[in-house]
Amino acid sequence: MNGRFDPRLADRRWQDRWADERCFEADSTSEKPKTFVLEMFPYPSGRIHVGHVRNYTMGDVIARFRRMQGHEVLHPMGWDAFGMPAENAAMERKVHPGAWTRANIGTMRDQLKRIGFSFDWSRELATCDPAYYGHEQALFVDLFNAGLVYRKESEVNWDPVDMTVLANEQVIDGKGWRSGAPVERRKLNQWFLKITEFADDLLDGLETLDRWPEKVRLMQENWIGKSKGLNFRFALTKPAGGISDVEVFTTRPDTIFGASFVAIAPGHPLALLAAENDPSAASFLEECKAGGTSAAEIETAGKKGHLTGFSVRHPLDPDLQLPIFIANFVLSDYGTGAIFGVPGHDQRDFEFANQYQLPIMRVVAESLEFASEPIGVEAEPAPGIMVNSQFLNGMTSEVASAEILRRAEQAGWGLGSTIYRLRDWGVSRQRYWGTPIPIIHCEKCGAVPVPLDQLPVILPEDVSFDVPGNPLDRHPTWKNVDCPTCGGQAARETDTLDTFVDSSWYFIRFASQPSDRPFDRVEAESWLPVTQYIGGVEHAILHLLYARFWTRALKHMGQIGLTEPFAGLFAQGMVTHETYRAGDGSWLSPGEVRKDGDDWVHIESGHPVAPGRIEKMSKSRRNTIAPEPILEKYGADALRWFMLSDSPAERDLEWSEAGIEGASRFVQRVWRLANSIGSSSGTDAALDRRLNRAVAAVGEAIEGLQFNKAIAQLYELVTAIEKAPASQSRDVAIRALILLVAPMAPHLAEECWDFIGEQGMVVDAAWPSFDPALLIDDQVTLAIQVNGKLRDTLSAPRGLDQAAAEALALSSEKVQRQLSGAAPRKVIVVRDRLVNIVA
């Protein structure tokens, strides 16, 4: 016996060996089957906490498992290094965002290395490095030249005190989170990427992603929001000037005879026309503008309209005139920015009609008999049988819709159309710490992309944050440049790119990183798509959709032969921990509080502490757990083991000290087994079968990312080996056990492997194989039921036939007692599983 396994020595020892021998550097030219395992790269916010550890441990298990199975594995790590927290830190602590970010990266890299992840550090990248974002700028210029980039006026949340644009989540109760000043809506010229051009393709592609969670595909589907319907025109009868008709979109053409008004968005051309001639219309538009954009404000605002005095003619009933309202609930950027209102069959229209005393007609009913039934207290949106609708009467909603569509297209007043909820991707950020948008604005030539040979446009580091606003705006030598086209005076675009752009192609850069271009097509295609992508479900929509779009855009431009970037996706659960708040409302970290009976107190002051909700570990809630003390006390393997055990990987895991104790105990049990290996002879058939089953089950569980099940299997195997007497089988089982635990507990495995005298390292060893024939036992336990209730279990040889099984079951005393003399009416035998006697 060699005492206890000491992770403080072993962790470091093997981490150094792996690094020295460059075990994890991926070879793009390898002939082996390739696997690309990727965990969503972190934002370098400060320090790694155990929430990160869970994410990377899962990826590491897959990577190490595939490597042992003979794959060439690419498992890289990098930093999503641009973003607002760095600017906030700069303002709060007077450090440069770059210095702050790079210091964090240094800290976090060291932390990750101590946990023994099999990352290929030679491919490490940080998005704030010009060697990365310069290539991103080149890709942006390519997109620009391909017509996938455009500029458009768009509204933003503007903080008038900080003179900065705020993201929606920075607006709290209509006020800036930092300044507290009421937020204004301001129109700015901003850059957009034409993601909507790929809406249909992004939607269709979801069906090919059979290794994505159903949930994520559904969320993306809803986000894209495809609606099929009819686009048609109402002829304007009471108007003036220029505009001759109003175009609307509907998904319910069947209800066309139920229309009692037309409503247009405040931004609609006709609304602007009305405002020109009518001061009350103009003030209504002002009123609409004042309202906030948040969901809560929309909720309370209610439905408001303004009667324009304009009206339109119903396309199928020349005598019917419908009034036009400007309405605050009509969106100018969805559909045509105009609708026809059918109060009887749309709840929103119903409320609006009630408010403005508009007719509410029934055009859909359960059957023709209910044609004159009035609409009750709410609208009836369900499809049904058409009534009060002239030639549509008696048709189902579906048939009626098709009929209207046919007539509209034939007569030329409408056209079937499909619209999407998805909007183009606004990528302009009025921020300093991001990728400069490689555009130069020239009075003569307009917006000109920076020529490729002048890239990268390097973000200047000599800036200060003493004054509010974007420092790029007041950096004269950087901002003022000559126009690349005409040579005249021009100015750089001072907006930077949304950080989601940075993460939309980093996986390609990981696969291939030439210095003179974003990636080498052949090399990138040799690794992509990512075999297994792992990350939080919070990125289910935006990041994953943008990355899918970016990949399609590259394909569209002929740069890569790849449609979907991530073949397999796994959305892992969060690591959670209770939160604590001091009396003044500030958050306290778990290390600052102590449990005193049923209450919590602040250790330093002794003041009571209010325990809050169990939440995702985050810096802002201060409920993070640092890995260092755990590594010090239990070692990397116990930490990794615990992160994988107990909870299924897709579910949240609540952090507990107790759990890690159990993990540590397991590590020591394996070490003791390795120490007990001898050179015994003799076979142990039961143990052989047990091992075979474990090899099969652990492999299958890892493959299915069911780490908790793999771990349960390993516990059972360890118990079985511990109980088995010395034999050659036992030594074989111990050797295999070391390999089986290696993906989860790699340091322990190496140490054991070395101890039992094996040559080479476990990282280079082959995953154990199993004999399918040994998975089957020759003795089985039959469940004996009477009327479906378990009454007895009997051991029997495998393969017992129907009659023999029945006879065996009937011989059971317990069965006989249940039957109390009666003859069974029916007997169901499931071979090698159970006998059910129906009395």
Place this chain on the structure above:
RNA sequence: GCCCCUGUGGCGGAAUGGUAGACGCGCUCGACUCAAAAUCGAGUUCUGCAAGGAGUGUCGGUUCGAGUCCGACCAGGGGCACCA
């Protein structure tokens, strides 16, 4: 409002329509020890001395047999949200 997911011991969770509670945590008792730590053994859904009975959110249904399938409901969670 619309869409989706989940409800199993004290806790985390297992269970191709076929022995519910694997495995872990916690707890109880015991062994070893002067003692402790570590380790090992036994037990641990509820009820009952036992035989037995009950039991997977609730109520129904399908089936020889339901945690698993179907319907309705309740509870919790997530996504979208004035989307025509």
